[in-house]
Amino acid sequence: MNSYKAYPISRNNIKNFVHKIKEITGFENDLYFPVVHFLEHVLPILVPDFCLEIVPKNMMGSKHGETFPNKNLIRIREDIYLRACNGEGRDRLTIAHEIGHLFLHDNDSIALCRLEPGESIKPYEDPEWQADCFGGELLASSYLIKNLSVETIMNSCGVTRNAATVQKRNA
Numbered sequence: 001m002n003s004y005k006a007y008p009i010s011r012n013n014i015k016n017f018v019h020k021i022k023e024i025t026g027f028e029n030d031l032y033f034p035v036v037h038f039l040e041h042v043l044p045i046l047v048p049d050f051c052l053e054i055v056p057k058n059m060m061g062s063k064h065g066e067t068f069p070n071k072n073l074i075r076i077r078e079d080i081y082l083r084a085c086n087g088e089g090r091d092r093l094t095i096a097h098e099i100g101h102l103f104l105h106d107n108d109s110i111a112l113c114r115l116e117p118g119e120s121i122k123p124y125e126d127p128e129w130q131a132d133c134f135g136g137e138l139l140a141s142s143y144l145i146k147n148l149s150v151e152t153i154m155n156s157c158g159v160t161r162n163a164a165t166v167q168k169r170n171a
């Protein structure tokens, strides 16, 4: 299980942060967020020493993506990247999740956490929850999808049914 704990960030904090990023980059009103374009062409402007590696499947194993925020490095497995380029919701979300780690986490904000017996990490302190939350919000922003059906969210935002349902529930 995850033994890392991050500084707490609420869903509302993340919503506001994603809205800011979209405002700055001009994607504020677009239902469909071009996450691959953002990864390749916008992140390098926002984060000048940003580094992207597309890694062959045999070199990355079961991991779909990984992020080293202190190196400003995102690595995406090649097959995941190619499927994301083809608009596959699940793989688009993987990329959005890794972008979340890049923005939200660094060595200082994540501490190795030794949980007491019976103690469990709170969702908003879990870096994976935070990155999932960021990813969902980046692809299907609450302020845009509030009044849309799950089907419309899936089709317009390019996300899976599961992601559309979660976003709709929390919008």
Ligand SMILES: [Zn+2]
Residues within 6 Å of the ligand: 097, 101, 127, 128, 131
């Ligand atoms: Zn993660």
